[in-house]
Amino acid sequence: MKLREAGMQDISQIKEMYKDIVSEMEKNDIYIWDEIYPCEFLEEDIKKKQFYILVNDKGEMLSGFALNSLHEGEKSIIWENENADVRYIDRLGVHVKHLRKGIGLLTLKEAISLTKQLGGEYLRLFVVDNNFPAIMLYEKAGFKKREGIYEEKIDSDLSFKEYGYEVKTI
Numbered sequence: 001m002k003l004r005e006a007g008m009q010d011i012s013q014i015k016e017m018y019k020d021i022v023s024e025m026e027k028n029d030i031y032i033w034d035e036i037y038p039c040e041f042l043e044e045d046i047k048k049k050q051f052y053i054l055v056n057d058k059g060e061m062l063s064g065f066a067l068n069s070l071h072e073g074e075k076s077i078i079w080e081n082e083n084a085d086v087r088y089i090d091r092l093g094v095h096v097k098h099l100r101k102g103i104g105l106l107t108l109k110e111a112i113s114l115t116k117q118l119g120g121e122y123l124r125l126f127v128v129d130n131n132f133p134a135i136m137l138y139e140k141a142g143f144k145k146r147e148g149i150y151e152e153k154i155d156s157d158l159s160f161k162e163y164g165y166e167v168k169t170i
Helices: 008-027 039-047 103-117 132-140
Strands: 002-005 051-055 061-068 086-094 122-128 144-155 158-168
Touching (some): 132 158
Parallel strands (some): 086 122
């Protein structure tokens, strides 16, 4: 398996993977993503060279994620080291054909390694408070929940409460 930066040639396959993920989440009564998010942000992630995909030896896409140096909720959480060089993983998704095969954990390990290569001391993320499968995965990967809650306001009728998690890369 190989982690690589996604290119524009991958966009249709990436969007298809995320649409399938949204459908799978809805089957499990998890209504966090929809037809707009995250798909409408993926092209910009790729253009900014901050979207990565994990592919197997056959070139099949297994997972993807964005890796950013900023997050609008970063001040809402009490991090272990506020002044550290950090990266934020966002829009992590595992292809539905590869769920429950350890791909999520492997992807997080690759993201931790990439963060370290880029000079990041911590990899951080935000997760919606009722996304229990994701929370269990992050904790299994060694991420620690930090104090505080980020309230992401989508519109006047919708907002999400998100926990902050981090793992030290060094």
